[in-house]
Amino acid sequence: MMQSIIATIDVVLLTIQDDRLCVVLSKRDKEPYANLDALPGGYIHAEEDRDSLDAAVRILQQKTSLIPPYLEQLRTFAGASRDPRGWSISVVYFALVNNDLIISSQQPGLTICPVDELRRLPFDHNEIIETAVDRIRNKSQYSSLPCYLAGETFTLPRLQKIYEACLGEGLNKVSFRRKMDELGVLEEIPGQTESGGAHRPAQVYGLKSEFKNQLKLLERGL
Amino acid sequence: MMQSIIATIDVVLLTIQDDRLCVVLSKRDKEPYANLDALPGGYIHAEEDRDSLDAAVRILQQKTSLIPPYLEQLRTFAGASRDPRGWSISVVYFALVNNDLIISSQQPGLTICPVDELRRLPFDHNEIIETAVDRIRNKSQYSSLPCYLAGETFTLPRLQKIYEACLGEGLNKVSFRRKMDELGVLEEIPGQTESGGAHRPAQVYGLKSEFKNQLKLLERGL
Known part of the structure; x- marks a missing residue:
C-alpha cells in the first residue's frame, strides 16, 4: 500500500x-498553524474541481471573495518535509489584483503585507512568495503584467509607479512611455483626466478590452 | 472521506x-496504455523520494538509465480527466541530453521521435510536450540552454545547428557568434580542431565548468 x-x-x-508590492495573507482557521497568517490555500477536491486551475479559483474565492483578472501557474512545491501532515504537493498559482478590490471585498482575516517585510510564515510559504516575486519581476521587464494591478482606469504616472514597485527600481519617464506605446495595450478614456496636485491634469487610461485577459509581450525589455 | x-x-x-529537436519516449510496461510509447513517468514514492525533483531523477534513471545535465520543472498538469485511473497530478520536468548518451545507454524500449512528427500519445502527453517545446524555444532565445544538448565538446557550426533546431528557425552566423561571445559560457579546447569536409578545420569548444550546471542569460535575445 x-x-x-x-x-x-x-x-x-x-x-x-x-506604491509597494504586497502579498495578501489569510488567517488559517485550522491546524496545522491555526490562527497564523499564510497564503490562501486548501485541498484539491477531486469531486468538484475539474482541474487545478478550477481548484485555485474556488479556493481563492472562498478565502478572499475575489476573482482576480490574472491567474497563472507559478510552480509546484512538493516534498516530504514542507507540511507536518506528511508528503505534500502544492500546485501554486499567482494572481494579481487591484488593492481597491481587496478592500471592498471586506473579507475577514486578510492581511496585506509588503513582500520585503514578511516575517517567517508557515510551511515553505516564504520561499513560494520569493519565487512569485522573482517571476513578476522578470515578467514586468517585458510584458503588460503589471497593468493587472492598476484597476479599471489609471494615469501613466500611476502605472509607472506600479511598474517600479514590481521591478523594484525606478524607471525613466520618457522611455517608460515609449515602451507603453510599443506594448499597445492601453487606450485613452475619452474626456477623463485626473488632476495631479501641482501638475497639469493627466489623461486617464484603461486596458483595451482584448488585453483584459491576455498578456502582451515586448520584443525587448524595459 | x-x-x-x-x-x-x-x-x-x-x-x-x-539536426532536429526530438523527444525520448518510453514503452509503457503497465496499464493503462500498456505497450504504447509515452513520456517516461511514474508514481511519486513518498517513502523514498525527498521531493519532486528527487522523484524525477529516480524515475528518469529507472526508465532511461540517464542522469541528464539539465533538469527543470516545466509545469504541473492536474485534473479529473487526464488519466483513466482518476483525478491525477503530474509534476512535469524537462531535461536536455546529448543524443550520444541516449544511444550509449542502450536502455530497451526507448524511441527518439522528432517533436513535430508525434502521433497521438497517451494521457495529455502531446500537450505536455508542446508546452516543453514552447519553453525551450523561448529560453533558447536568450540563454545558454541549448548548450546542454551539444555534448562535452562541439564546434560553433554544430552549436548553431542545435540552436536552430531549438528555435525552429535559421540564424545568421555572424550574429550567432557575437551572441555566443556575449554569453561567455564557452571555452576553446586547446589544440583541438575538427575538419569540416571542404571547410578549414573548426575550433572545438566546451562549456566552462562553472556553466555546466548553471544557465547563463543574455541581456537581449538572439
Missing part, C-alpha cells in the same frame, strides 16, 4: 499598496 | 537527432 500524498493548492495574491 | 488523488512525475527528455 502506497503512502498517500496530500494534494493542495496555494495562491500568491499580489497587489500594490502605498 | 476525500477521494484520493494520484501523484505522478513525467519527464520530457529532449535531444537533437539529425
Whole structure:
C-alpha cells in the first residue's frame, strides 16, 4: 500500500499598496498553524474541481471573495518535509489584483503585507512568495503584467509607479512611455483626466478590452 | 472521506537527432496504455523520494538509465480527466541530453521521435510536450540552454545547428557568434580542431565548468 500524498493548492495574491508590492495573507482557521497568517490555500477536491486551475479559483474565492483578472501557474512545491501532515504537493498559482478590490471585498482575516517585510510564515510559504516575486519581476521587464494591478482606469504616472514597485527600481519617464506605446495595450478614456496636485491634469487610461485577459509581450525589455 | 488523488512525475527528455529537436519516449510496461510509447513517468514514492525533483531523477534513471545535465520543472498538469485511473497530478520536468548518451545507454524500449512528427500519445502527453517545446524555444532565445544538448565538446557550426533546431528557425552566423561571445559560457579546447569536409578545420569548444550546471542569460535575445 502506497503512502498517500496530500494534494493542495496555494495562491500568491499580489497587489500594490502605498506604491509597494504586497502579498495578501489569510488567517488559517485550522491546524496545522491555526490562527497564523499564510497564503490562501486548501485541498484539491477531486469531486468538484475539474482541474487545478478550477481548484485555485474556488479556493481563492472562498478565502478572499475575489476573482482576480490574472491567474497563472507559478510552480509546484512538493516534498516530504514542507507540511507536518506528511508528503505534500502544492500546485501554486499567482494572481494579481487591484488593492481597491481587496478592500471592498471586506473579507475577514486578510492581511496585506509588503513582500520585503514578511516575517517567517508557515510551511515553505516564504520561499513560494520569493519565487512569485522573482517571476513578476522578470515578467514586468517585458510584458503588460503589471497593468493587472492598476484597476479599471489609471494615469501613466500611476502605472509607472506600479511598474517600479514590481521591478523594484525606478524607471525613466520618457522611455517608460515609449515602451507603453510599443506594448499597445492601453487606450485613452475619452474626456477623463485626473488632476495631479501641482501638475497639469493627466489623461486617464484603461486596458483595451482584448488585453483584459491576455498578456502582451515586448520584443525587448524595459 | 476525500477521494484520493494520484501523484505522478513525467519527464520530457529532449535531444537533437539529425539536426532536429526530438523527444525520448518510453514503452509503457503497465496499464493503462500498456505497450504504447509515452513520456517516461511514474508514481511519486513518498517513502523514498525527498521531493519532486528527487522523484524525477529516480524515475528518469529507472526508465532511461540517464542522469541528464539539465533538469527543470516545466509545469504541473492536474485534473479529473487526464488519466483513466482518476483525478491525477503530474509534476512535469524537462531535461536536455546529448543524443550520444541516449544511444550509449542502450536502455530497451526507448524511441527518439522528432517533436513535430508525434502521433497521438497517451494521457495529455502531446500537450505536455508542446508546452516543453514552447519553453525551450523561448529560453533558447536568450540563454545558454541549448548548450546542454551539444555534448562535452562541439564546434560553433554544430552549436548553431542545435540552436536552430531549438528555435525552429535559421540564424545568421555572424550574429550567432557575437551572441555566443556575449554569453561567455564557452571555452576553446586547446589544440583541438575538427575538419569540416571542404571547410578549414573548426575550433572545438566546451562549456566552462562553472556553466555546466548553471544557465547563463543574455541581456537581449538572439
